[in-house]
Amino acid sequence: xxxxxxxxxxxxxxxxxxxxFVVLALxxxxxxxxxxxxxxxxxxxxxxxxxxxxxxxxxxPQWDTFTRMWTDTAVLSGLKNSVVVAGTVTxxxxxxxxxxxxxxAKMRLPFKNAIFLGLLAGLMIPYPTLMIPQFxxxxxxxxxxxxxxxxxxxxFGNIVMIFFLRQYLTSVPDSMVEAAKxxxxxxxxxxxxxxxxxxxxxxxxxxxxxxMTIWNDYLAPILYLNSESKQTLQVVIANLNVEYATQRDYPxxxxxxxxxxxxxxVVFLLFQRQIIESVALTGAKG
Amino acid sequence: xxxxxxxxxxVPAAPAAGVVPPGRAGRGGPARRAASPRxxxxxxxxxxxxxxxxxxxxxAAPVLGFLVxxxxxxxxxxxxxxxxxxxxxxxxxxxxxxxxxxxxxxYFRQTLGNTxxxxxxxxxxxxxxxxxxxxxxxxxxxQTAFRTIYYVPVIxxxxxxxxxxxxxxxxxxxxxxxxxxxxxxxxxxxxQNTATVKPAIIILAVWKGLGYSMLLYLAAIQSVPRSLYxxxxxxxxxxxQRFRSITLPMVRPVTFFLVVTxxxxxxxxxxxINIMTPTGGPEFSSASIVYYIVRQAFRYQQMGYAxxxxxxxxxxxxxxxxxxxRLNRRNSFSID
Numbered sequence: 001x002x003x004x005x006x007x008x009x010x011x012x013x014x015x016x017x018x019x020x021f022v023v024l025a026l027x028x029x030x031x032x033x034x035x036x037x038x039x040x041x042x043x044x045x046x047x048x049x050x051x052x053x054x055x056x057x058x059x060x061p062q063w064d065t066f067t068r069m070w071t072d073t074a075v076l077s078g079l080k081n082s083v084v085v086a087g088t089v090t091x092x093x094x095x096x097x098x099x100x101x102x103x104x105a106k107m108r109l110p111f112k113n114a115i116f117l118g119l120l121a122g123l124m125i126p127y128p129t130l131m132i133p134q135f136x137x138x139x140x141x142x143x144x145x146x147x148x149x150x151x152x153x154x155x156f157g158n159i160v161m162i163f164f165l166r167q168y169l170t171s172v173p174d175s176m177v178e179a180a181k182x183x184x185x186x187x188x189x190x191x192x193x194x195x196x197x198x199x200x201x202x203x204x205x206x207x208x209x210x211x212m213t214i215w216n217d218y219l220a221p222i223l224y225l226n227s228e229s230k231q232t233l234q235v236v237i238a239n240l241n242v243e244y245a246t247q248r249d250y251p252x253x254x255x256x257x258x259x260x261x262x263x264x265x266v267v268f269l270l271f272q273r274q275i276i277e278s279v280a281l282t283g284a285k286g
Numbered sequence: 287x288x289x290x291x292x293x294x295x296x297v298p299a300a301p302a303a304g305v306v307p308p309g310r311a312g313r314g315g316p317a318r319r320a321a322s323p324r325x326x327x328x329x330x331x332x333x334x335x336x337x338x339x340x341x342x343x344x345x346a347a348p349v350l351g352f353l354v355x356x357x358x359x360x361x362x363x364x365x366x367x368x369x370x371x372x373x374x375x376x377x378x379x380x381x382x383x384x385x386x387x388x389x390x391x392x393y394f395r396q397t398l399g400n401t402x403x404x405x406x407x408x409x410x411x412x413x414x415x416x417x418x419x420x421x422x423x424x425x426x427x428x429q430t431a432f433r434t435i436y437y438v439p440v441i442x443x444x445x446x447x448x449x450x451x452x453x454x455x456x457x458x459x460x461x462x463x464x465x466x467x468x469x470x471x472x473x474x475x476x477x478q479n480t481a482t483v484k485p486a487i488i489i490l491a492v493w494k495g496l497g498y499s500m501l502l503y504l505a506a507i508q509s510v511p512r513s514l515y516x517x518x519x520x521x522x523x524x525x526x527q528r529f530r531s532i533t534l535p536m537v538r539p540v541t542f543f544l545v546v547t548x549x550x551x552x553x554x555x556x557x558x559i560n561i562m563t564p565t566g567g568p569e570f571s572s573a574s575i576v577y578y579i580v581r582q583a584f585r586y587q588q589m590g591y592a593x594x595x596x597x598x599x600x601x602x603x604x605x606x607x608x609x610x611x612r613l614n615r616r617n618s619f620s621i622d
Binding site for chain 1: 340357
């Protein structure tokens with residue numbers, strides 16, 4: 001490691017590193033194997049899925065499984081519904097969250113800290129404790145089997161996001177905000193021209209993490225969405241899993257499952273540095 | 287998002303730069319005086335009132351959301367847990383009957399036990415994650431690639447993952463048994479067997495969460511000053527001693543964070559169970575508490591009874607979290 005270490009230690013280090021590399025590589029295979037298997041299965045014929053000895057690489061790959069999936073199943077409408085839910089929630093919710101974070105971090109407001117602590121305390125209540133009253137609330141106003149119960153409550157902001165943005169804003173000197181006020185800027189202008197550009201990286205990170213959470217949500221959607229055309233992608237694939245398993249159409253199930261995780265996989269691979277950094281930060285702050 | 291972003295992008299450079307320097311250079315004084323609440327002139331009080339009003343408007347949305355979608359349902363849950371209620375007609379007050387019924391409900395006890403059993407995965411996952419992080423912290427070739435690969439299950443949809451693993455655990459043609467067959471082991475039909483269904487789900491949960499814990503540990507380890515290890519080495523500390531006395535205390539906050547969040551999330555385990563064992567597993571041996579709540583509330587319309595269970599779940603989560611914070615405060619010490 002350092003110049004002072006004797007040569008023998010360096011050699012030993014190299015050996016340890018080689019062993020660790022092999023172990024890590026084996027681990028990486030384990031991490032990826034189920035996902036690769038999902039992809040190869042989606043390209044097999046229905047019969048090859050049950051073949052013994054197992055067929056590892058489909059030959060020829062059955063690309064028409066994916067065509068069948070688009071035409072025969074609700075994957076497309078599921079994709080659309082998931083985009084609508086996750087998109088609306090994160091875009092609007094990020095605006096409300098960052099305005100609230102700005103007020104809680106940089107503005108004068110009586111009982112500001114009490115409000116913030118109250119909101120944080122709400123995080124300790126598990127969703128299952130709230131879901132039954134919430135469900136009855138939404139069913140009395142006729143929102144069952146619509147996307148609204150999945151969207152509306154979240155438009156009011158995300159406490160986790162508020163927490164991190166507020167934290168981020170503590171590094172912005174108060175004097176900047178005061179100076180802008182003296183220059184006659186309105187609070188919306190201060191937010192739009194000074195605060196928002198400053199916290200944009202933090203918003204982006206929280207935005208992606210939040211989008212992923214909502215995209216992958218399963219419990220709330222299965223409670224509310226009954227008709228196939230209204231279901232989000234996670235519910236669609238879960239139902240396909242039940243429906244097509246009886247027909248032993250595993251390639252189709254695997255193809256749909258792959259499509260359900262593909263968008264986030266692409267986003268992750270594109271923005272992995274930012275995502276990994278912001279996640280690491282979450283732990284450091286939490 | 288994109289619309290707001292494009293509007294804001296061209297602006298900040300100019301006004302922000304124009305606004306800031308005068309405040310720092312010339313007008314810092316008056317600004318600070320204006321900030322002091324003492325000796326407020328009527329004009330200043332008016333300014334503060336405007337600020338209060340704007341601030342209140344900005345926090346209104348989350349506060350309103352909290353009142354309507356958290357506090358009200360919470361209050362209603364507490365009330366509904368004391369009623370017989372099918373969700374359609376008005377709840378009928380029955381006192382603590384639901385809670386006494388819970389005590390003698392074998393399914394409640396079983397699902398609570400199953401849920402506690404799943405938590406075994408937490409220490410397993412944390413130990414593996416810490417070992418991985420320590421390994422990755424050495425300058426190993428492909429460090430970034432490994433980090434990415436181990437993180438892929440974390441971002442993957444749990445529903446999709448559960449579907450794949452359900453298939454992988456199939457006794458006849460699943461991936462797990464096919465691989466075990468290479469080494470001559472004839473694997474069981476994992477999800478149909480009371481002895482293997484819970485371990486199978488734990489393996490899936492560890493696999494799914496490993497990358498996240500590893501990432502947090504890695505970040506914590508990388509923030510440990512090199513000099514600490516060097517000083518320890520000079521004092522003759524061996525690898526294990528350095529791990530015991532430096533690494534472990536330094537990653538303690540991360541361990542605490544992960545234990546707390548994992549217990550909160552783990553006690554609400556549902557998706558894997560519902561997808562992989564739609565009937566709650568053989569002899570209900572995989573059903574979790576949330577699975578049971580959802581079943582009673584939404585299939586059998588026993589909303590009052592299910593709410594009582596959900597209140598107990600909430601209380602358990604609350605108490606366990608509280609205990610952990612207590613323990614953490616008692617055991618924590620600073621090393622700098």
